Amino acid sequence: MQQVYNNVIYDTDTGILLARKASRTLVKAGGLMEEMDESIELYRTPNNAYFKYVVPKGPKGRTVGKITPLKPDEAMAEYNKLPTRILEPKEAFPDIELKEA
Numbered sequence: 001m002q003q004v005y006n007n008v009i010y011d012t013d014t015g016i017l018l019a020r021k022a023s024r025t026l027v028k029a030g031g032l033m034e035e036m037d038e039s040i041e042l043y044r045t046p047n048n049a050y051f052k053y054v055v056p057k058g059p060k061g062r063t064v065g066k067i068t069p070l071k072p073d074e075a076m077a078e079y080n081k082l083p084t085r086i087l088e089p090k091e092a093f094p095d096i097e098l099k100e101a
Contacts, residue, residue: 001053003067010051010067015043018075018092019082042070042078048095050075072096 002011020041037057044050050072055065070078072095079085079092090098 001065001067005067005069008049008069010043010045010049010069012041012043012053012067015045015051017086018042018044019079019085019087021082021084040082042075042082044075044092052078 002009022039039055041053050070052068052070053065
């Protein structure tokens with residue numbers, strides 16, 4: 001998926017997946033309870049811009065994805081919230097100097 005913000009293209013196909021979370025919840029739809037899946041993925045572009053991609057899958061499989069650009073500190077906070085990490089912190093954030101505690 002691609003979206004453009006402030007003349008910058010954010011693309012899940014060319015971005016590097018850093019971390020993600022998938023969840024399932026129950027929602028009321030038309031008087032019935034139906035399952036709804038949601039996926040949250042954190043990406044870094046090849047130019048070290050960060051973005052979050054949220055894909056809810058509602059009743060009957062409808063999906064509408066949304067990309068949100070993030071500042072590096074926002075991306076780090078999001079990374080720390082997501083349970084499935086694809087890259088280690090130093091690989092995920094090469095433009096940020098991380099120190100050992």
